[in-house]
Every structure is written in structure tokens, then in C-alpha cells.
Amino acid sequence: MSVDPQQLLRELFATAIDAAHPQHVLEAHLPTDRSGRVIVIGAGKAAAAMAQVVERCWQGEVTGLVVTRYGHGAPCEKIEVVEAAHPVPDAAGLAVAKRVLELVSNLSEDDRVIFLLSGGGSALLALPAAGITLADKQSINKALLKSGATIGEMNCVRKHLSAIKGGRLGKACWPATVYTYAISDVPGDLATVIASGPTVADPSTSAEALAILKRYAIEVPASVRNWLQSPESETVKPGDPSLARSHFQLIARPQQSLEAAAVKARQAGFSPLILGDLEGESREVAKVHAGIARQIVQHGQPLAAPCVILSGGETTVTVRGNGRGGRNAEFLLSLTDSLKGLPGVYALAGDTDGIDGSEDNAGALMTPDSYARAAALGLSASDELDNNNGYGYFAALDALIVTEPTRTNVNDFRAILILESPKHDA
Structure with missing residues (x-):
């Protein structure tokens, strides 16, 4: 031989790599009706390349904002591409997460949102919950990365410390129709785990997040512990009506x-x-x-x-x-x-x-x-x-x-x- x-x-x-590239896997999954206005948001290492595909295929008005890792950008004409840090979030990720949330707030039933999601989105779309600082999230993220925790465990903690993950972004889009197109980077391809599931219901709990931090002996500030012990820290749960018009489609998997x-x-x-x-x-x-x-x-x-x-x-x-x-x-x-x-x-x-x-x-x-x-x-x-x-x-x-x-x-x-x-x- x-x-x-x-x-x-x-x-x-x-x-x-080629089998999972957006240019080969995204177009076939986009809505059949590609006329009219669409707002495109996205987060992850593939976000810019995915945005390019939407720009190429959509026939109506396209506007939007996506965030990707430094160096992973791609030129888009209508959708703004911002780069931020991964795997530990930075101020650029915080700023763009605020902008994404503002972009989809106060929408109507007639609006359509396309959310482009891929691995890395959890760190890139970093918006800490009330009372938690970016520095808190950074230190916890670093500790989790060194601890040997699984991606599912890390994302459980991230979701419960976030103002945007665990279904919260999907809830903010209500009553608009949301189409999430995801490239999976996680074992089992669970929608709740990919980039911490910003537009899908989350069955995990704040108590589980606390247990994970304890399991890996990760010290957290009192503000974080108090937040996780509060009912407000719970993510959007299955059956929540605010996600009734949110659709999730896996377009590539390992x-x-x-x-x-x-x-x-x-x-x-x-x-x-x-x-x-x-x-x-x-x-x-x-x-x-x-x-x-x-x-x-x-x-x-x-x-x-x-x-x-x-x-x-x-x-x-x-x-x-x-x-x-x-x-x-x-x-x-x-x-x-x-x-x-x-x-x-x-x-x-x-x-x-x-x-x-x-x-x-x-x-x-x-x-x-x-x-x-x-x-x-x-x-x-x-x-x-x-x-x-x-x-x-x-x-x-x-x-x-x-x-x-x-x-x-x-x-x-x-x-x-x-x-x-x-x-x-x-």
C-alpha cells in the first residue's frame, strides 16, 4: 500500500472540517420564504462564516450583529461582525452581548430573528446576571477550565450566572419568531449545552450549578453564591410560553x-x-x-x-x-x-x-x-x-x-x- x-x-x-463548514451545511436549513426583513444575531467560532451564508441566500432586508472569536471573523456587508475573547470572556464580549439583547428587545409578532450558534458562543456572548461582575465570571471560567469539569458542567454554571443564556435570549425575542441554527461542538449534541442554550429551555437548576462549584472546590464571591441561591437565578424552563415561537435546528454535528x-x-x-x-x-x-x-x-x-x-x-x-x-x-x-x-x-x-x-x-x-x-x-x-x-x-x-x-x-x-x-x- x-x-x-x-x-x-x-x-x-x-x-x-469541510463536512461541518457553514458554506456546505447552512443554506438547506434556512426558511423556504426568504423574503421580507430578518434580524440576524449570532455567537460562536462559526458565526461570521454562517452570517456570510445568510447574506448570500436571503432575498429580503438583512440586518444584524454576530460575535466570534478574535481571528475568526469574515467579511460581511449587511451583518456586523464583532470579535471577542475565548475561552475566557472579555469586555468586548460583554459589550456585544448587551447590544445583541437590545437588538431583539421590543420586537413584534411580525418580526423574524435568525440566531446563528456554534461552539465558543458561551464565552463570546457574556452578559453577567444582575450583581455579578465580568471579573467574577472570568475568574470562575478560568477555574472551571483548569478543574477538569465537563463542558456540560461548565455550561450549567455559566447559564445560571448569565442574563442571556439558558433560554433568556429566546425569551427576550418574544413574540417574534426565532430560528436557531446550530453547529454542535458537544458530546450528545444537546441543544441545552451548545453555547449554553441561549434560545432553548433549560432543565438544569441553580442548585446543580452550586453543586458543580462545590464538586471542583471552586471558590466564588458571596455575591455569586447569593445569586445562585435566589429564585431569580433560575433559567427559562421547558413549557415556558415565551419560547413557543422559538425553533431550534441542528445543522452540523461531530x-x-x-x-x-x-x-x-x-x-x-x-x-x-x-x-x-x-x-x-x-x-x-x-x-x-x-x-x-x-x-x-x-x-x-x-x-x-x-x-x-x-x-x-x-x-x-x-x-x-x-x-x-x-x-x-x-x-x-x-x-x-x-x-x-x-x-x-x-x-x-x-x-x-x-x-x-x-x-x-x-x-x-x-x-x-x-x-x-x-x-x-x-x-x-x-x-x-x-x-x-x-x-x-x-x-x-x-x-x-x-x-x-x-x-x-x-x-x-x-x-x-x-x-x-x-x-x-x-
């Missing part, structure tokens, strides 16, 4: 990207094994992947090589050291440490938005000689893992993947290529 493993891995990653990559792999002669959306500590998820890869190489189970293991989802990193690197670099470093140069095994881990955590790379590549090459440079995979330094490890090997912002986001993408013929036991 004359395949360049590293090139194929890059092609699989590009295919996964599974679509994994399936597209699987088709590409088959065309190259590799049998795909899709593990689906995964959560958990990056380093522990990597150990499971390593175990599956080893079983394939040594025993031809659960499928024979040549094959590729595909997975997505959103892992977490509990920060222990002071190195550089997001969850994908951490996954790949743990995989490298676990496999220790197992012959015929190549891997890629990257974030489909083009940014791994807060670094400038999307992810990295591992080859069978990565472990030995790094050791020759004096780098210990286990020591670098202890320091959460996946970025530094793969930078030294010139194995970082840099894509620039992709303007979509279906979260992590992992692919492990196995070239070796299985060595069956006698």
Missing part, C-alpha cells in the same frame, strides 16, 4: 465529520472504526485508544490492519504543570507515552476550529519514531505530560499542525492509522 500516513491523516482532518472521514479512509484502503463522541481526561482517553491500537497490531482485533480509529468529542485537562498545550496535544502526548513507538502506528489529534485550547496550533501529529526522536532531544514523554507540555513536545519534533481559524467547530478530531499487519498469537 503506497500511502503517505501523515498526508492521509491531514486529509482526514481536512475532510472532517458524527457527520467522523462519517465523512471514514468514507475518505475507506477510499484510501483503510477500514474505519468510529468510537464516537468521547469525554474524560485527555490523558486517560489516550490510554484507551492506545490499548485498542495495540490490540489491533498484536491480535487483529476488533478489526484488522490497515485501519483507522476515529473519535471526536471534548476531553478535559486538569492542569497540574505550567507547560503549553491544549487537550489535543495532551491526548497525543499521552498516546505517545503509552505506545512508545509501536511500529506502524501514526496519529493526529486536532480541534476542528483550528485552535487547540488557547495556542496557535490546531493539534499535532505522532509517528512511530516520535518517542525515540524526542528522547534523543532529551525530552521525556512522561515528564512533559506531568507538566502539561504537549505543545512544547511536538514543537520540538516539528510536528504541530497549524491550520489558522477554520470558522467552524465540531470539536476534537482524532485519527489513529495502523499500517502493520496483525501479529496473531499462535
